[in-house]
Amino acid sequence: MAHTAAQKSMAIPLTAFALGAVVALLVGVFGRVHDPTLEGTTTLGYSTVLAMKTVVATVIGVLVVVQLVTALWMYGRLGIRTPSWLGTAHRTTGASALVLTLFVAYHCLWSLGLEVGSLPDGEQVSTRTFVHGLSGCAVLGAVVVKIVAVRSRRAPGWFLPVAGGLLLSLLVLAILTSAAWYLGVKGWPSLAG
Numbered sequence: 001m002a003h004t005a006a007q008k009s010m011a012i013p014l015t016a017f018a019l020g021a022v023v024a025l026l027v028g029v030f031g032r033v034h035d036p037t038l039e040g041t042t043t044l045g046y047s048t049v050l051a052m053k054t055v056v057a058t059v060i061g062v063l064v065v066v067q068l069v070t071a072l073w074m075y076g077r078l079g080i081r082t083p084s085w086l087g088t089a090h091r092t093t094g095a096s097a098l099v100l101t102l103f104v105a106y107h108c109l110w111s112l113g114l115e116v117g118s119l120p121d122g123e124q125v126s127t128r129t130f131v132h133g134l135s136g137c138a139v140l141g142a143v144v145v146k147i148v149a150v151r152s153r154r155a156p157g158w159f160l161p162v163a164g165g166l167l168l169s170l171l172v173l174a175i176l177t178s179a180a181w182y183l184g185v186k187g188w189p190s191l192a193g
């Protein structure tokens with residue numbers, strides 16, 4: 001009986017990881033077949049879409065750090081008493097990070113896509129850009145896994161922290177290979193005009 005229960009709960013993470021992998025793959029395929037266009041994008045007043053994404057991705061980076069700290073705090077890893085508002089704070093910052101991530105990922109996919117090999121003008125795609133595109137697609141798959149982990153009550157206890165850790169690591173990789181690079185090379189983006 002216990003064996004059946006364990007098998008049943010393992011089915012949730014396994015299904016979620018399979019679903020996440022399919023989503024990441026489909027996003028990657030879309031990134032290859034869609035014709036990149038700036039139509040349907042916004043700069044939010046910054047000089048370029050890349051500049052705007054760098055600003056929003058930096059905000060996401062800060063929210064990701066808040067997610068990590070509040071998660072460790074909730075799991076008792078900081079050795080500080082957990083206040084009653086901590087869960088709400090973790091959920092609110094997490095939901096904000098998710099909305100902003102979808103916003104930035106849309107702009108990447110729509111206006112640039114998944115760049116591999118060389119661009120139409122012959123320019124070679126850098127390893128950084130390639131790793132960024134792959135990690136960006138994987139982020140969207142990991143979002144699906146994380147949502148299942150948050151929603152399911154019967155999954156094993158390790159599933160939520162593993163799903164959260166996976167999403168966090170992929171987001172950090174996607175941000176380090178884009179916004180962090182941009183800030184290092186070009187500095188803080190300026191507003192247009």
Ligand code: HEM
Binds near residue numbers: 027134
């Ligand atoms: C959904 C899959 C994604 C794809 C296929 C993708 C692809 C790209 C590509 C091709 C570039 C241009 C890189 C260059 O030429 O230098 C770019 C830029 C950028 N991406 Fe993404 N991206 C994705 C997701 C994300 C996510 C999740 C974030 C952050 C949360 C992000 C943040 C940025 C930022 C800030 C830039 C501008 C800085 C730069 O030029 O590297 N992207 N993306």
